[in-house]
Amino acid sequence: MATSKKLTTTVSTKGQVILPSAIRKRREWGAGTRLEVEETAEGVLLKLAPVFAATQPNDVFGTLPSRGAPKTLEEMDAGVLAEARRRHARD
Secondary structure: OOOOOOOOOOEOOOOOEOOOHHHHHHHOOOOOOOEEEEEEOOEEEEEEOOOOOOOOHHHHOOOOOOOOOOOOHHHHHHHHHHHHHHHHHOO
C-alpha cells in the first residue's frame, strides 16, 4: 500500500489536519470516522477506533440477572435455534 509520491497536509490553527482524499478513499474513512491517534518513534499513527471498549469476561460476568438453574450448552443451542426459526418464520 506504500505510494511512491509523498503526500503532505497542513495543521490548521484549530489543530485540524485534512487527510488526502486518496488515503481516505482507500481506507474507506468517511466523514465521522473515529480514529485513534498514537504517537510513535517514527511519527503519528492513525488507526480506526474500536466500536466498543475492550472487555474481559470478568469485566462483564454476572452483570445480567438470571433466574433458575444454569442452562446446558445443548439447552442454549436449542434456544438460539428456536429463536432463529421464530424470526425466520415471520419474514
